[in-house]
Amino acid sequence: MTNELIIKDLHVQVENKLILKGLSLRIRQGEIHAIMGPNGSGKSTLAYTLMGHPRYQVLKGDILYKGQSLLGLAPDERARMGLFLAFQYPVAIPGLSLANFLRAAVDAVKGDQQGNNGKPSIPVTEFRRRLNEKMALLQMDNSFAQRYLNEGFSGGEKKRAEILQMAMLEPEIVILDETDSGLDIDALRVVAQGVNSLVGPEMGVLVITHYQRILNYIKPQFVHILAHGQIVASGGPELALQLEEEGYDRYTKNANGG
Ligand SMILES: Nc1ncnc2c1ncn2[C@@H]1O[C@H](COP(=O)(O)OP(=O)(O)OP(=O)(O)O)[C@@H](O)[C@H]1O
Ligand SMILES: [Mg+2]
Numbered sequence: 001m002t003n004e005l006i007i008k009d010l011h012v013q014v015e016n017k018l019i020l021k022g023l024s025l026r027i028r029q030g031e032i033h034a035i036m037g038p039n040g041s042g043k044s045t046l047a048y049t050l051m052g053h054p055r056y057q058v059l060k061g062d063i064l065y066k067g068q069s070l071l072g073l074a075p076d077e078r079a080r081m082g083l084f085l086a087f088q089y090p091v092a093i094p095g096l097s098l099a100n101f102l103r104a105a106v107d108a109v110k111g112d113q114q115g116n117n118g119k120p121s122i123p124v125t126e127f128r129r130r131l132n133e134k135m136a137l138l139q140m141d142n143s144f145a146q147r148y149l150n151e152g153f154s155g156g157e158k159k160r161a162e163i164l165q166m167a168m169l170e171p172e173i174v175i176l177d178e179t180d181s182g183l184d185i186d187a188l189r190v191v192a193q194g195v196n197s198l199v200g201p202e203m204g205v206l207v208i209t210h211y212q213r214i215l216n217y218i219k220p221q222f223v224h225i226l227a228h229g230q231i232v233a234s235g236g237p238e239l240a241l242q243l244e245e246e247g248y249d250r251y252t253k254n255a256n257g258g
Contacts, residue, residue, distance in 0.1 A: 009061035021229030037226035082172030092150035099145040134167040156187030192217030
């Protein structure tokens with residue numbers, strides 16, 4: 001059975017402002033989709049809504065995953081169903097090492113919630129083995145896991161930490177918001193290679209970006225343009241290249257006055 005994320009006629013309001021106005025999209029496991037769109041078009045709004053951020057109010061429409069509506073589910077329940085959101089602006093937590101953060105995250109998302117009396121459900125040795133394996137896959141130095149979460153991390157290191165988190169959680173649907181922002185070309189390549197090494201028939205990916213650049217490395221089969229709160233065009237990778245040439249003008253004029 002393929003698990004499909006189905007976004008149907010989604011209307012989302014933030015602080016009394018209607019941002020998404022009937023957005024529909026389907027993502028199957030094994031597919032890579034990219035959403036592009038101008039600043040303020042609602043890309044991050046979509047990402048936060050998918051993860052269940054309480055500030056983003058769904059007024060109409062539905063989000064279905066594995067045949068179930070996600071709308072009543074809290075973010076952690078969505079994560080346990082297999083969704084993962086890489087944030088545009090990751091937070092720093094002084095005093096918490098990356099390794100301990102990942103341990104807690106893995107337990108929260110993959111652990112047995114019933115009857116483990118608060119004990120971590122993955123043995124330490126097994127956790128370490130998997131952590132080392134994933135860090136090697138992402139070409140990360142072992143010492144990196146002992147640093148405090150995001151504290152003093154460079155932009156590229158934050159992104160690597162995020163991709164490492166993704167590798168450890170083994171999600172089925174990944175939403176990457178603006179993962180190219182602030183990355184130099186080498187870091188971008190590493191992040192993209194990391195994502196690519198994890199993508200497979202088991203994982204669906206939604207890459208949210210306004211530059212075509214990252215799509216040279218993470219190759220989407222489907223590209224969608226978000227404007228005026230809706231998907232206004234969909235196509236293959238050629239659509240991203242066309243945007244790079246022509247900009248968003250064609251899609252942003254002639255409606256709502258902007
Ligand atoms: N918490 C909030 N409070 C008020 N307005 C918000 C909030 N979150 C989003 N908005 C508004 O919603 C609109 C869409 O914002 P969003 O962050 O989704 O755009 P975006 O497409 O991700 O833009 P960017 O390309 O700059 O990241 C903007 O007008 C923004 O000001
Ligand atoms: Mg954004």
